[in-house]
Amino acid sequence: MIARPRKVRFVSAAFALVFVAVFGVVAVLLKNTPTGVFFQTSDQIAMVGIGVLLAAGALWFTWPKVTADDSGIEVRNMLGGKFIAWSDVVAVSFPDGASYARLELPDDEYIVLMAIQSIDGDRAVTAIRELRKLHKAAHQPH
Structure with a gap:
């Protein structure tokens, strides 16, 4: 017999997708800010990395x-x-x-x-x- 949480998987997956999508969009738009701040490619990669880490944290709830x-x-x-x-x-x-x-x-x-x-x-x-x-x-x- 194997048991895993079910509804938590759907919620966690949805949050993970949102995190990756939002931080991916922010990373793409990061260089086009009119604030006068100069962002580099490494900043964009870091934003995607933060999104991936947050997604992994959300998916951790599916581990039990x-x-x-x-x-x-x-x-x-x-x-x-x-x-x-x-x-x-x-x-x-x-x-x-x-x-x-x-x-x-x-x-x-x-x-x-x-x-x-x-x-x-x-x-x-x-x-x-x-x-x-x-x-x-x-x-x-x-």
Whole structure:
């Protein structure tokens, strides 16, 4: 089972395109300013570079991913990933009003699953059901 955020991908892609387009247009028009300031080609390249960096920042929100199988779950959030065996997971939950699902761990700790977002609606519900099914199967005696 693999889960990724869906609606965030569309919004992030739109912002990325806007950043590249706006900074690209600014870069082209930069030499034609009546302000008396002299801009060089390196300034134009820098403007495009800023647009690309901002676009990469917008696309970073598409990075979260959850991959689960019989052995456990791999969680990749914004700043890295981690594999957790099902034996270490107490529950899979989606608290009321929360933006993201989470894995409940022992000692009242939890890991947020940024790939499963409330804004995705039915896709999030389906992902939670699949994770709970895998979690339950892993805790059943064989």
